[in-house]
Amino acid sequence: MRTHLTSLILLAALGLTANAQDAPWQRATSNTPPAEFPQVDEQGRVRFRLTAPEATRVQLMPGGADNGLGEGPFDMEMHEGVWSITTRPAVPGFHYYWFLVDGVETNDRGSQTYFGWNKECSGVEVPDPEGHFYSIQDVPHGHVISHWYYSDTTRMWRRAKVYTPPGYAESSVRYPVLYLQHGAGESETGWTRQGRANFILDNLIASGACQPMIVVMENGMVAPATDAAPGRGGRPNGAFADMLVDDLIPEIDASFRTIDAPQSRAIAGLSMGAGQALQIGLTHKHFGYVGSFSGVRDIALDSDRAHIKLLWASCGTAESDRFQQLKGLVDKAQSAGLNAHWHQVQGTAHEWQTWRYSLKEFAPLLFVEERGDQ
Amino acid sequence: MRTHLTSLILLAALGLTANAQDAPWQRATSNTPPAEFPQVDEQGRVRFRLTAPEATRVQLMPGGADNGLGEGPFDMEMHEGVWSITTRPAVPGFHYYWFLVDGVETNDRGSQTYFGWNKECSGVEVPDPEGHFYSIQDVPHGHVISHWYYSDTTRMWRRAKVYTPPGYAESSVRYPVLYLQHGAGESETGWTRQGRANFILDNLIASGACQPMIVVMENGMVAPATDAAPGRGGRPNGAFADMLVDDLIPEIDASFRTIDAPQSRAIAGLSMGAGQALQIGLTHKHFGYVGSFSGVRDIALDSDRAHIKLLWASCGTAESDRFQQLKGLVDKAQSAGLNAHWHQVQGTAHEWQTWRYSLKEFAPLLFVEERGDQ
Numbered sequence: 109m110r111t112h113l114t115s116l117i118l119l120a121a122l123g124l125t126a127n128a129q130d131a132p133w134q135r136a137t138s139n140t141p142p143a144e145f146p147q148v149d150e151q152g153r154v155r156f157r158l159t160a161p162e163a164t165r166v167q168l169m170p171g172g173a174d175n176g177l178g179e180g181p182f183d184m185e186m187h188e189g190v191w192s193i194t195t196r197p198a199v200p201g202f203h204y205y206w207f208l209v210d211g212v213e214t215n216d217r218g219s220q221t222y223f224g225w226n227k228e229c230s231g232v233e234v235p236d237p238e239g240h241f242y243s244i245q246d247v248p249h250g251h252v253i254s255h256w257y258y259s260d261t262t263r264m265w266r267r268a269k270v271y272t273p274p275g276y277a278e279s280s281v282r283y284p285v286l287y288l289q290h291g292a293g294e295s296e297t298g299w300t301r302q303g304r305a306n307f308i309l310d311n312l313i314a315s316g317a318c319q320p321m322i323v324v325m326e327n328g329m330v331a332p333a334t335d336a337a338p339g340r341g342g343r344p345n346g347a348f349a350d351m352l353v354d355d356l357i358p359e360i361d362a363s364f365r366t367i368d369a370p371q372s373r374a375i376a377g378l379s380m381g382a383g384q385a386l387q388i389g390l391t392h393k394h395f396g397y398v399g400s401f402s403g404v405r406d407i408a409l410d411s412d413r414a415h416i417k418l419l420w421a422s423c424g425t426a427e428s429d430r431f432q433q434l435k436g437l438v439d440k441a442q443s444a445g446l447n448a449h450w451h452q453v454q455g456t457a458h459e460w461q462t463w464r465y466s467l468k469e470f471a472p473l474l475f476v477e478e479r480g481d482q
Numbered sequence: 483m484r485t486h487l488t489s490l491i492l493l494a495a496l497g498l499t500a501n502a503q504d505a506p507w508q509r510a511t512s513n514t515p516p517a518e519f520p521q522v523d524e525q526g527r528v529r530f531r532l533t534a535p536e537a538t539r540v541q542l543m544p545g546g547a548d549n550g551l552g553e554g555p556f557d558m559e560m561h562e563g564v565w566s567i568t569t570r571p572a573v574p575g576f577h578y579y580w581f582l583v584d585g586v587e588t589n590d591r592g593s594q595t596y597f598g599w600n601k602e603c604s605g606v607e608v609p610d611p612e613g614h615f616y617s618i619q620d621v622p623h624g625h626v627i628s629h630w631y632y633s634d635t636t637r638m639w640r641r642a643k644v645y646t647p648p649g650y651a652e653s654s655v656r657y658p659v660l661y662l663q664h665g666a667g668e669s670e671t672g673w674t675r676q677g678r679a680n681f682i683l684d685n686l687i688a689s690g691a692c693q694p695m696i697v698v699m700e701n702g703m704v705a706p707a708t709d710a711a712p713g714r715g716g717r718p719n720g721a722f723a724d725m726l727v728d729d730l731i732p733e734i735d736a737s738f739r740t741i742d743a744p745q746s747r748a749i750a751g752l753s754m755g756a757g758q759a760l761q762i763g764l765t766h767k768h769f770g771y772v773g774s775f776s777g778v779r780d781i782a783l784d785s786d787r788a789h790i791k792l793l794w795a796s797c798g799t800a801e802s803d804r805f806q807q808l809k810g811l812v813d814k815a816q817s818a819g820l821n822a823h824w825h826q827v828q829g830t831a832h833e834w835q836t837w838r839y840s841l842k843e844f845a846p847l848l849f850v851e852e853r854g855d856q
Contacts, residue, residue: 140600209584213591226514226516227591228589252627253625254626256623258620265618382714464648
């Protein structure tokens with residue numbers, strides 16, 4: 109009897125493992141078309157596979173200590189040359205990862221690649237039951253345009269990614285513009301590939317929740333040009349502000365049907381890009397709206413900022429340090445007389461899921477004074 | 483004296499190696515911004531590096547037997563944990579590659595990724611002295627647009643890449659359309675990322691060498707939809723033709739300012755895509771121009787094809803088998819009364835450099851009857 113009971117308790121304790129055999133595992137939407145792995149289940153667990161019969165040690169390495177897959181590396185187990193691991197339920201959303209094969213960073217050939225950590229990474233999309241707002245829906249879709257232009261600041265041809273709202277090509281309307289920046293080690297592709305900004309905007313615009321707008325995304329990792337070399341690819345610094353204000357904004361205003369006025373121009377960014385948005389948005393008179401997602405920068409708030417309609421800051425509840433910093437920023441801004449607000453995303457950390465939710469909350473607050481019905 | 487002479491001969495024999503120390507090595511333009519390797523020199527040699535101190539064997543693996551880097555794998559040499567290799571002078575142009583680390587396919591973290599071989603590959607761009615036609619130049623630039631639409635054939639949302647010529651957004655002109663397909667294992671991103679089709683068209687249009695046109699690029703790896711699953715990601719078959727004709731062409735004609743007529747619509751492709759272009763272009767009445775780059779398909783040529791203005795075929799001189807096949811196709815088409823021509827690209831193999839040159843030669847032949855000045 110005792111033996112039987114012990115077996116039952118053991119079986120219950122092994123329940124997760126047993127379920128792993130029965131659960132409906134699906135290919136991740138971030139996989140390349142033919143790949144069977146990685147797979148996710150309804151609990152958000154992820155199964156990874158790598159064939160490496162000669163390897164001594166293979167590990168799953170999530171990108172960063174805040175990664176919703178957990179803080180790795182995690183040892184994988186080998187059976188007949190195939191290494192595998194099933195994670196605990198992950199935080200929903202997008203997570204960077206790669207494998208360490210005897211210490212060598214190796215992408216998963218089953219995954220699409222996403223630029224982060226200064227390289228092309230593997231990534232896995234864990235479904236979010238509340239994630240319809242960033243899925244492609246049966247609504248009108250805007251375009252994501254690769255727009256090439258020459259930057260005098262960086263002395264190079266550059267590519268901006270530009271979202272134009274549904275109906276842009278068929279109308280003659282002029283639109284407000286949101287400049288939207290990625291984080292450190294990422295690129296101008298981050299907000300549409302990892303962030304799904306275009307689908308977020310499509311869905312918000314379709315439901316009437318936000319104004320139709322143009323969104324401009326550029327590479328914020330800009331070193332100053334020197335006589336020897338153009339300025340792409342260094343650490344971020346003042347060269348990005350110069351490039352944005354002197355080169356990119358005039359280029360966009362000349363090439364797209366924008367409204368060239370501070371109350372119709374916003375800047376926001378995540379992490380490193382949040383610092384850039386604060387620094388540029390609060391020290392130049394071009395922007396009426398400034399958004400800081402999971403990032404701060406100490407900015408003096410003592411000169412005239414009457415043109416600032418909104419300063420908005422956000423982070424995930426799993427970013428506790430940042431929350432205090434952001435709250436301090438918002439308190440300081442409110443004391444200086446600015447219309448400043450903050451928002452927290454439940455359960456998310458320093459990852460793209462925080463920033464998808466942040467964009468969903470922030471975009472409806474933009475350009476509202478432009479609305480005819482208000 | 484003999485010893486001295488031997489030394490001189492030895493030094494001469496070692497000349498290439500000695501030069502390798504002195505030659506001006508440059509980061510490949512296909513690198514991610516911060517990466518120092520791979521590097522190329524003026525002779526077209528390529529230096530690769532990978533840090534893997536625990537590995538027993540590391541090899542450079544060019545993608546395919548026709549690769550301009552040579553037919554690998556090539557063993558790399560290790561010094562203090564860093565594996566390296568310098569190739570012989572490579573064929574100019576774009577080459578897929580990856581590393582084999584104890585047999586495991588590993589991308590180079592220094593390279594951007596390019597979809598081919600059904601996965602995200604590393605790639606290296608070897609400069610071509612004649613390659614200005616595909617470089618970004620100081621001319622007006624068209625846009626490359628991601629356009630989402632629903633396909634009833636595949637029962638899924640799909641993304642087409644659409645090139646619109648310079649000035650498209652500012653004009654009300656209608657344009658002819660070229661449907662341009664990639665090869666097996668590639669995707670809708672191939673023609674702009676690896677092929678640089680947008681810059682080729684920008685440069686041709688700027689010089690007046692070709693008509694301004696829209697170029698549409700979609701994923702040709704289409705399996706038919708089933709009740710269980712949508713149809714993306716399988717082997718190519720008839721589902722692509724149905725999707726193109728029933729879904730994509732009506733979508734493009736409804737969403738862009740096209741000229742909806744066979745004499746203003748062309749289809750071309752490379753390798754697998756060449757077969758698709760021939761099969762679809764010669765069996766549907768939608769297309770006035772058909773281009774086959776490095777690929778053939780046995781098509782009956784016995785029905786009415788008076789609407790075909792041009793059948794054009796090309797390959798590289800290092801693709802000898804394909805040349806005979808293409809010549810056979812063109813001979814047969816000419817016998818059937820079609821205006822059929824072929825072209826050879828000097829020194830290139832079954833790789834993107836052949837197809838860049840092919841597009842440069844083919845595009846100026848398109849839609850010429852539309853020209854007001856002819």
